[in-house]
Amino acid sequence: MEQKNSYEKIYDIVKQIPRGTVATYGQVAALAGNKRWARVVGYALHVNPDPEGIPCYRVVNREGRVSEAFAFGGENRQIGLLEADGIEVKDGCVDLSKYQWRKEIF
DNA sequence: AACGTGACTACGG
DNA sequence: ACCGTAGCCACGT
Numbered sequence: 001m002e003q004k005n006s007y008e009k010i011y012d013i014v015k016q017i018p019r020g021t022v023a024t025y026g027q028v029a030a031l032a033g034n035k036r037w038a039r040v041v042g043y044a045l046h047v048n049p050d051p052e053g054i055p056c057y058r059v060v061n062r063e064g065r066v067s068e069a070f071a072f073g074g075e076n077r078q079i080g081l082l083e084a085d086g087i088e089v090k091d092g093c094v095d096l097s098k099y100q101w102r103k104e105i106f
Numbered sequence: 107a108a109c110g111t112g113a114c115t116a117c118g119g
Numbered sequence: 120a121c122c123g124t125a126g127c128c129a130c131g132t
Contacts, residue, residue: 006129025114029128036127038114043129046113056113067113 009033010044017058020086021101022094024062030106057081064096 009032017023029037045056057078060066066078066089079089087099096103 029114034128035115037129038127039112040114040128040130042113044113047130048113059113061113062115070113 006032006037006040007044007047010037010041011050011054014045014054014056014059017055017101020099022058022060022064022082022087022096022099023101024060024064024096026062027101027103027106028059055081058085058101060094060096064094064100066092066094 010028013028013031014023025038025041026035029035029041032041041059045054045059048054048056057066057070066082070078079092082089082094087094
């Protein structure tokens with residue numbers, strides 16, 4: 001018995017985010033099936049059962065701002081990982097215009 | 107079963 | 120342009 005498609009789908013989307021790219025909650029939610037899942041996406045990442053397989057640090061809000069209540073390691077950890085991916089982070093902000101994943105399809 | 111909360115987004119004033 | 124409120128979905132108490 002599997003958990004459920006909802007969260008699994010969200011995790012699958014996040015896992016598919018290519019290196020050096022970021023995605024917004026709304027985008028992940030839209031790709032998962034419903035844009036209104038933005039909050040659910042946040043919760044799904046909050047429970048983050050596999051932080052090593054699910055790069056939740058590549059998921060940012062609509063502003064391109066990273067989460068304040070980041071879970072595994074701290075926000076500083078997320079910024080470090082993003083920079084390691086080749087993403088420029090400014091005060092916890094990412095330039096979505098340059099790094100947002102497949103924003104074209106949006 | 108119902109209310110409240112939350113890593114969100116969008117619209118209105 | 121900024122701040123406040125509304126909408127949506129899932130989970131915990």
